[in-house]
Amino acid sequence: MLWPTPRTLSGFGLSSFAEVPQVQPDNLDELASVLAAARAEGRSLALRGAGRSYGDAALDANAVVLDTSRLNRIRAADWTTGVLTIEPGVTIEQLWRTGLQHGYWPAVVPGTMFPTLGGCAAMNVHGKNNFKAGTTGDHVLAFELVTASGEHIRCSRTENADIFHAAIGGFGMLGVFTSITLKLKHIACGELMVTPHVTHSIADMVSTLERLADTSDYMVGWVDMLGRDAGGIIHSASYADAPASDARATLSAAHQDLPTKLLGVVPKGWIWPMLWCGMTRPGMRTVNALKRWSGTLHAARGPERQSLVGFSFLLDYVPNWRKAYLPGGFVQFQSFVPRGGAAGTFEELRQLARAAGIQPFLGVMKKHRPDPFLLTHAVDGFSLALDFPVGPSNWPRFRALAERMTEVVLAAGGRFYPAKDSVMTAETLRRYVPAASLAQFLALKRRLDPELRFRTGFSRRALEPLL
Template sequence: MSAAVTETLAGWGNYPRVECEVSRPETAKDVRKVVAEVGSAGSIARGLGRSYGDPAVNEGGSVLELTALDRYLGFDEATGTLTCEAGVSLGQIIADFAPRGWFPAVTPGTKFVTVGGCIANDVHGKAHHVDGCFSSCVESFRMLLASGEVVDCSRETHPRLFWGTFGGMGLLGVVLDATLRLRKIETTFFRQKAVTARNLDELLDAIEENDAIFPYSVSWIDSLAVGKNLGRGVLTVGDHATLDDLKPAMRKAPLRVSALSPLVVPFDMPSFTLSTFTIKILNVVLDQVQSHGASVAHYEKFFYPLDFVGEWNRGYGKRGFTQYQFVIPLEGGRERMRTILERIARSGCAPFLNVLKRFGEANEAPLSFPFRGWTFAIDFPISEKLDPLLKDLDAIVLEAGGRIYLGKDAFVDAETFRKMYPRADEWLALKREVDPDGVFDSSLARRVGLRS
């Protein structure tokens, strides 16, 4: 392992950018060595840096970039149970296992994420109402604690550590490897349907109706629409395609995987080109998701439309952007969604990508984000007007009994966070037990108070 280097790091939103001491361990032994020598500013694990804000950065402290821990350790072809190091990405798993008929059981909207990152954020996908979060496909993992001890965690062994780690933002220890259940697939294609809705009520009705039929569901809202068109959008729903669903030409390679060569945004775009750029990207995305006439779509288009444009985050320019994702209970949710959309439309903070979904039930993890309700994610470029807007939105979300997703956030304060996550105290008690000296620390932890 080479020596740590000082680098300016950020999350996917390029905000905030901070200086960190970055180590790139290649083995579990290397990880242990760095953790044993950590100074007072602590250390935090980092995967592919696809969290938007500050969970995988540690201003003035150490960052363990774990993508070199990318080895497979075992695979049971009969059950689809895979053991791999935590730096393996879902993209890598798809490339290697989809041709053999296996696919990640839960995936977020990009495949450029590591297994460790998916665990730490307990990520959700388009099928949360059916499949739950990433934790539902994890059987166990091995974690390095601050003491240097490596513990096996599962629902039966160290269950508090197991659940505390999902949504625990890397702050209880470093996940070294994990055992996951993959999903058996006949093809890498999806049957899909798009439903256009003229306003929010139509859209929410369409989601409720279709969620009962299809496991995968996501909608995109035109956040610039106001008045009677407020909340107009497109819902796409789908399910895994079987061999019988494929046209004869597709049946020749039913488990095809793609090597993507994304259109890359070459440098941080100046802000004045933002609107042209975002409109172009939006068109790419909408074209993918709506796929007019194509009732069967490849997984790349179905799950990962944004991966077609590599490094699209740089299109927001040097100031960067954030994603505000919240969940609010279904009860009273329609009215509150309307209030939030109106507040955004009035704010002058041009929102760009907007994604609306309905979550299923919460799991046992104290800091896991999803619970049964409406979840809405909105990208905003960083501007002076943003902080007051987000404060207003926080108040509406809190009043509704909702919360925001730490995996996307860069703004929420400690007091608001504690109110949004009523089980934070339970998690903090565990943190004090396993990491009394605060060896694992991050910019996010300091901001929201997730510290020993």
């Protein structure tokens, strides 16, 4: 096969790159040809959706990148039940734009609307409602997987259940999702009632999230990691019951679409260069202090109505915000810690980062619940996601810090998330995944992909040494 000329692809954090051929099949026949050519020529394939994973989980320097984003048709939709069968390249944005007019919203969404459902299922994505609604996988009823040999396998909780629970969250290692059947959530109104809450420390945020969980549908906490006390703001939200007369209007795309200008004046394209200028520790300290101040003012005002899109995809307000981290990019270190040890562990991570002199510019906390998928990152507890600016000058120091933070998280029985990872080793994966689950996953990888057709930078680093 004549592979396309290599091009530079990156992870979302702009700190992992590869110069590789990228193929983008338009239909399942083309996908089958790519798989056959890779087998015939002994090429490995790195599966990719929208490339929104932060590190190297959707690219590999030695592989052909097989991008499934053009397989993006909705094959069947039942608007009486909200059950859809879609191709893997359908995005979260396509789902809400299609579903909302019928009163349906994706049951789980990440903090951006651009990922594909293939990518979300492969990572078993969680949202701000993980503590209540589980992960993407919890709402998948069935899928079809094409393996390295070209075999089509249908999987559900009752058919090939072992593969069902392994491929969801299996970061593209067992085969290509070619169709996914999932159930959307029925909603009466396209708005949420959002309440801000001020917190004064990491321990305060953990206990406030715990307290608010019963009465909230969504919760997310922003932690000021550069402030002295790690205070922050939690936004809790519940589905709003709109009066019947305007409920329909809130379900329209026009009501949901994000504004094109900040505060109605500043074109959004200008924001990342402005952020870039402030991307120093003092600059970010000021940005964080302003954010805390405005959060405190909002908290005094009480609950406000917000569109589902506005609340869910806050990070999409600023196009290309990641470029503010150039030239080095950034790495996210997200750890998931069982509830009893979460506050102490996260405080220890903060102290380690301060001592190392590499402080994260962003900290986000969420509450989680366990799920039945083999390699799941979710725990009955909390996660803290920390965005660290990186570059050649601080990369060795960051690695050393990441190793120390990893030990602290592992000692607390914590877990990690391949979608956000850039540093995990196979030893770490072995220590956080329960032994029986890991053995089952490795056995499936050997059975379904004995020649390691599906590989990524992440899998070479964190999985293959265990095979």
